[in-house]
Amino acid sequence: MTGPERVLVTGGTGFLGTEICRRLIARGTETHSFSRRPSMALSRLGVHQHRGDLADLAAVARAVAGCDAVIHTAALAGVSGPARPYWLTNVYGTRNVLRQCRIHAVRTLVHTSTASVVFCPAGLEYADETTPYPTRHLAAYPRTKAQAEQLVLAANRPALATCSLRPHIIWGPGDPHFLPALRRAVVGRRLVMPGDGFNLVDTTHLRTAAHAHLVALDRLHARHSADGQPVAGRAYFIAQGEPRPLRLIVTLLMAAAGVPASWLSAPARLARAAATARETAALLTGTSGTRELSHFLIAELTSPHWFNLTAARQNLGFSPPISFAEGLGQLHDALRPRT
Numbered sequence: 001m002t003g004p005e006r007v008l009v010t011g012g013t014g015f016l017g018t019e020i021c022r023r024l025i026a027r028g029t030e031t032h033s034f035s036r037r038p039s040m041a042l043s044r045l046g047v048h049q050h051r052g053d054l055a056d057l058a059a060v061a062r063a064v065a066g067c068d069a070v071i072h073t074a075a076l077a078g079v080s081g082p083a084r085p086y087w088l089t090n091v092y093g094t095r096n097v098l099r100q101c102r103i104h105a106v107r108t109l110v111h112t113s114t115a116s117v118v119f120c121p122a123g124l125e126y127a128d129e130t131t132p133y134p135t136r137h138l139a140a141y142p143r144t145k146a147q148a149e150q151l152v153l154a155a156n157r158p159a160l161a162t163c164s165l166r167p168h169i170i171w172g173p174g175d176p177h178f179l180p181a182l183r184r185a186v187v188g189r190r191l192v193m194p195g196d197g198f199n200l201v202d203t204t205h206l207r208t209a210a211h212a213h214l215v216a217l218d219r220l221h222a223r224h225s226a227d228g229q230p231v232a233g234r235a236y237f238i239a240q241g242e243p244r245p246l247r248l249i250v251t252l253l254m255a256a257a258g259v260p261a262s263w264l265s266a267p268a269r270l271a272r273a274a275a276t277a278r279e280t281a282a283l284l285t286g287t288s289g290t291r292e293l294s295h296f297l298i299a300e301l302t303s304p305h306w307f308n309l310t311a312a313r314q315n316l317g318f319s320p321p322i323s324f325a326e327g328l329g330q331l332h333d334a335l336r337p338r339t
Helices: 015-026 040-045 057-064 083-103 140-154 178-184 206-222 246-256 268-285 295-302 310-316 324-335
Strands: 006-010 030-035 048-051 069-072 108-112 124-127 161-167 190-194 234-238 262-266 305-307
Touching: 006 015, 006 057, 015 030, 015 040, 015 206, 030 057, 048 057, 057 083, 069 083, 069 206, 083 108, 083 140, 108 140, 108 206, 140 161, 140 234, 161 206, 178 246, 190 246, 190 268, 190 295, 206 234, 206 310, 234 310, 246 262, 246 324, 262 268, 268 295
Parallel strands: 006 030, 006 069, 030 048, 069 108, 108 161, 124 305, 161 234, 190 262
Antiparallel strands: none
């Protein structure tokens, strides 16, 4: 299978974007990145870097020009905050990327979505891609990512093949989001969390998420799966395929990161009351934090979310290249103090 020769990774300086760039360079692909800030790591890899904002159409045009494929990972992620910043990056920015892909005759676009686009307070149990979007999202992030995903799938045409990947809770060495949030929840040797933590949750190691993007890129560029089935115009859940109780996942991750802590249950009703108070205060004061306590965060922590990966396995040829246990070992080795 012949893949694209010149690929643009939006959000290439991010956690996932950097790993995707690293893998593209390793297989000899001319790789470009579009981000607001430059990266020494990408410079060392030999990635061509373009600086700009997704809301700047001219900057997006300069980055897209000459590429035959785009992996669109750039997004504003968070569990709280007002809608406008999320809309500008996730919806308007995605619209700009799609427009420039059409203008510059890009053949292939892989969009990084999130499993949260279909999340509802009752959770997701063995959810597949027939799961509908909820009538009401709990936060601006999943709502705007759902809008962006719909734009991407609607843009699928013979000239521009598109698909959307839905990884869930990406973690691994260098994780700037999930592990730091867990560390902030530790009090003494206790991990203070709402609920009992027995809800089943699946996660995605960084290597698994990056691998999924590359196999999707190649399948999409070829316009069909290994058995000749069309792969474009669809969304795909991506995860390890190893759901475990959340309390076990987070304690294992913290132990691998060298922060042993046991789960301490806080009443979910008190957490929801605190979230209501914080969200009300944010509206009154105009604060815009994206990592604050919210009803969306509490629902994610107290409900199940795990997925049927059959579509990704069959259509994309996806299979996690690393197990959850292997990922823990890699995380432990990466964070172990050097002597």
